[in-house]
Amino acid sequence: MFSQSILITGGAGFIGSNFVADFAARHPDYRLIDLDALTYASFGKAFCEQQRLPNVETVKGDIRDAALVKSVFEDYGVTGVIHFAAESHVDNSIVDPLLFVDTNVNGTVTLLNVARQYWQRKGCLTQARFHHVSTDEVYGTLAPDAGLFTEETPYAPNGPYSASKAASDLLVRAYSRTYAMNTTITNCSNNYGPHQHREKLIPTIIARALAHETIPLYGTGGNIRDWIWVMDHCRAVDLVFHHGRAGESYNVGSRCEKTNLEMTHTVCSLLDALQPWPGHRYAELIGFVKDRPAHDFRYAIDPSKISRELGFAPAMPFEKGMLLTVQWYLQHPEVLKDAPEKN
Numbered sequence: 001m002f003s004q005s006i007l008i009t010g011g012a013g014f015i016g017s018n019f020v021a022d023f024a025a026r027h028p029d030y031r032l033i034d035l036d037a038l039t040y041a042s043f044g045k046a047f048c049e050q051q052r053l054p055n056v057e058t059v060k061g062d063i064r065d066a067a068l069v070k071s072v073f074e075d076y077g078v079t080g081v082i083h084f085a086a087e088s089h090v091d092n093s094i095v096d097p098l099l100f101v102d103t104n105v106n107g108t109v110t111l112l113n114v115a116r117q118y119w120q121r122k123g124c125l126t127q128a129r130f131h132h133v134s135t136d137e138v139y140g141t142l143a144p145d146a147g148l149f150t151e152e153t154p155y156a157p158n159g160p161y162s163a164s165k166a167a168s169d170l171l172v173r174a175y176s177r178t179y180a181m182n183t184t185i186t187n188c189s190n191n192y193g194p195h196q197h198r199e200k201l202i203p204t205i206i207a208r209a210l211a212h213e214t215i216p217l218y219g220t221g222g223n224i225r226d227w228i229w230v231m232d233h234c235r236a237v238d239l240v241f242h243h244g245r246a247g248e249s250y251n252v253g254s255r256c257e258k259t260n261l262e263m264t265h266t267v268c269s270l271l272d273a274l275q276p277w278p279g280h281r282y283a284e285l286i287g288f289v290k291d292r293p294a295h296d297f298r299y300a301i302d303p304s305k306i307s308r309e310l311g312f313a314p315a316m317p318f319e320k321g322m323l324l325t326v327q328w329y330l331q332h333p334e335v336l337k338d339a340p341e342k343n
Contacts, residue, residue, distance in 0.1 A: 004079045007076070009035050009081070013041060019082075019084065022238075062107070080128055112181070130175075130181055131183070133188070139153045148301060184246065184247075187251050218295055226254065226255070229254070250305055268282035
């Protein structure tokens with residue numbers, strides 16, 4: 001008999017698939033229901049691996065489908081939600097912003113509304129928790145010497161993806177204030193690790209390098225991101241879901257700022273050591289392409305609040321995490337097929 005039934009949305013994606021495996025092991029008395037549409041960006045083996053776990057159920061479906069979401073709540077007696085599901089690739093949001101609004105905004109409010117109605121009927125609205133996983137991109141961009149994003153930084157999204165995530169954050173806040181729902185939000189910096197789709201920066205670098213093709217970087221490669229090991233992020237979500245204060249947001253980061261060019265050189269150096277290219281260095285393949293519209297210059301997270309209130313601290317050193325990441329992709333070359341030309 002399970003003590004909780006937790007709905008995980010997007011649990012077949014990069015962060016979600018890592019989270020489900022870890023969360024299921026940490027909480028064997030919880031039943032987890034992974035609701036995922038299994039889009040192109042999902043980790044292909046996620047459902048198969050999760051179906052072997054004794055406390056995980058998998059459901060293929062879309063968070064925008066209110067009837068399906070209602071049936072999941074009723075069938076499994078959902079007592080909590082951890083919401084990862086989202087369209088997340090910035091380039092794709094520039095091409096098709098309506099898809100991002102539909103999934104990230106309408107999908108989130110569909111989940112919120114079904115959860116509110118179900119938990120109100122069950123008399124547990126202020127006890128059952130709805131946790132929303134978001135991004136540091138909602139804060140906009142920082143100058144090199146402009147300090148760090150805190151939970152008080154005003155939202156200033158600059159692209160369709162970040163704007164859609166900002167809107168979803170505000171809807172979660174509104175349901176907390178208007179309906180007294182027990183909600184929390186985490187805004188995390190860039191994740192790295194296993195299972196990430198080939199369209200993102202690190203897998204693209206690896207795929208292009210191994211194919212001996214140009215590794216494309218936007219502009220001069222000087223844009224700065226704050227990087228965190230995916231499993232450290234997963235631990236942070238677990239902490240906030242269980243112990244975060246209702247109605248609060250928590251920034252999650254590791255104070256590990258790297259330019260895109262630095263990240264590319266890091267990956268290339270690891271490949272040089274792990275899978276040498278005779279007579280060459282992979283960094284020779286680095287090339288620069290026209291910058292994308294509204295490309296934020298710098299993201300940097302101040303994680304003081306989650307550290308102070310919940311005792312969170314990243315555990316994975318960057319060098320070790322990057323080694324494990326590159327090794328994983330070398331062991332799973334099928335994930336790198338048909339890598340796109342931009343990151």
